[in-house]
Amino acid sequence: MLVVKDILDNKEKAIAGLKKRNIATAEELINSVIALDTQRKSAISEMENVLAESNQIAKSVGQLMKEGKKDEAEQVKTKAAELRSKSNTLKEDTAVIEEKLQALLYTIPNVPNEIVPDGKTPEENVNIFEHGSIPTLHEGAVPHWDLLKKYKLADFEVGVKITGAGFPVFKRKGAMLNRALINFFLSEAIKAGYEEVIPPLLINEASGYGTGQLPDKEGQMYHCTVDNLFLIPTAEVPITNLYRDEIISADQLPIKNVGYTPCFRREAGSYGKDVRGLNRLHQFDKVEIVQIQHPDKSYETLDNMVEHVKGLLNKLGLPYRILRLCGGDMGFTSALTYDFEVYSAAQQKWLEVSSVSNFETFQANRSKIRFRSGQDKPQLAHTLNGSALALPRILAALLENNQTTDGVNIPEVLQAFTGFNKIS
RNA sequence: GGAGAAGUGGCAGAGUGGUCGAUUGCAUUAGUCUUGAAAACUAACGUACCGCAAGGUACCGGGGGUUCGAAUCCCUCCUUCUCCGCCA
Numbered sequence: 001m002l003v004v005k006d007i008l009d010n011k012e013k014a015i016a017g018l019k020k021r022n023i024a025t026a027e028e029l030i031n032s033v034i035a036l037d038t039q040r041k042s043a044i045s046e047m048e049n050v051l052a053e054s055n056q057i058a059k060s061v062g063q064l065m066k067e068g069k070k071d072e073a074e075q076v077k078t079k080a081a082e083l084r085s086k087s088n089t090l091k092e093d094t095a096v097i098e099e100k101l102q103a104l105l106y107t108i109p110n111v112p113n114e115i116v117p118d119g120k121t122p123e124e125n126v127n128i129f130e131h132g133s134i135p136t137l138h139e140g141a142v143p144h145w146d147l148l149k150k151y152k153l154a155d156f157e158v159g160v161k162i163t164g165a166g167f168p169v170f171k172r173k174g175a176m177l178n179r180a181l182i183n184f185f186l187s188e189a190i191k192a193g194y195e196e197v198i199p200p201l202l203i204n205e206a207s208g209y210g211t212g213q214l215p216d217k218e219g220q221m222y223h224c225t226v227d228n229l230f231l232i233p234t235a236e237v238p239i240t241n242l243y244r245d246e247i248i249s250a251d252q253l254p255i256k257n258v259g260y261t262p263c264f265r266r267e268a269g270s271y272g273k274d275v276r277g278l279n280r281l282h283q284f285d286k287v288e289i290v291q292i293q294h295p296d297k298s299y300e301t302l303d304n305m306v307e308h309v310k311g312l313l314n315k316l317g318l319p320y321r322i323l324r325l326c327g328g329d330m331g332f333t334s335a336l337t338y339d340f341e342v343y344s345a346a347q348q349k350w351l352e353v354s355s356v357s358n359f360e361t362f363q364a365n366r367s368k369i370r371f372r373s374g375q376d377k378p379q380l381a382h383t384l385n386g387s388a389l390a391l392p393r394i395l396a397a398l399l400e401n402n403q404t405t406d407g408v409n410i411p412e413v414l415q416a417f418t419g420f421n422k423i424s
Numbered sequence: 425g426g427a428g429a430a431g432u433g434g435c436a437g438a439g440u441g442g443u444c445g446a447u448u449g450c451a452u453u454a455g456u457c458u459u460g461a462a463a464a465c466u467a468a469c470g471u472a473c474c475g476c477a478a479g480g481u482a483c484c485g486g487g488g489g490u491u492c493g494a495a496u497c498c499c500u501c502c503u504u505c506u507c508c509g510c511c512a
Contacts, residue, residue, distance in 0.1 A: 044473070045475075055493085
């Protein structure tokens, strides 16, 4: 959530940023925030004045009692009770205003960075980097879903039986390749200085609010209503929330974490070839990198994270491109996002396999993730995260791009992890 | 799941209705002393909000209540510990 003080300091920037997200009412929204904040301040002032007086009197009651002036004490008590009830009313008024402001702020997305391109649709994302050449496949090459079946790497039907659509069961070398990718991604991240964590796969409401899934986007998460817990849509949620309500010493920054988790997404409203095979699943594996960084260094860190993901794709030998997302396609909480897409040669499609974002203080403000340099006052940190990487689409592209007439070749970097070099 | 106990500032640990935002110790920071260090001594040292400031307000696990006044009493939820049961 946006920091009100930042809005007050630079109202025009906030409005311009929201306009970039194609929010027609940007100006109204920001003006409402400012108006509510003004109301809030005066309500608090008024309430606290009454409270201060009330506290004064309450103290004097104690004095009078001690001195044995009972009658006087009784009189003062009546006065105090009046003040108290007045302050209670004011307290309620203040709470109403604060809730309004809070609710409004929850509906406002992050202000995009200056370099975020204008645009409304994914077509307007800007391609900033391409690497690798698109392979020419042999005659009769097939999409990955046929390869999965042919080599018995995954079974969608049995997944439907035990759970439902979108929950494939990986088998044999399919399962092993999946696990090899997880280990490869983890070991690369650890080499790059990330500390591994294995977080819970279920999160509570407070965590959902902390990273921005709640309110509003609860529809994308599976909800265990009996316990009011949510299955994580990404490891970003539990890992970032590790630092919720923490004040981190500045010399601990940056905090770098990596975690492998399954991810669960309800993804309502998808259909057709976009969801075919491994393209879109309700449960999938992902290795996520998360950093908590000093505001002055977060964009440098974002670049580092982009470089890290590039390195992974380079090593896997997959052709890919990097998109700078436009204002209309960026996530609610992000200030700047780079998407990575790999080319899946049989489908002849670009598949999103990573999204690397800087959230600046947006999540930190919700989560109260702060740091302190020396004796300074605590200050909101910047949070960043990125997929490094999401598994199923990588698997799809690897299978499709590396297929030959007599099997699928495993990239060299993975062979140490798979223990085999070919699927046939 | 059953029975008990407990949750106070970075940590330890006082405080059972008023002058307590909270004694004290440790840790931390600065200073004195010292050739340097240690020790000792002195001082500072929670967070948020309102206010130009002086200052004020809130917070003793969360929420609610009683009272002129709550860390302290009551209700409720959460968490931790001990014992029993069950169990990977």
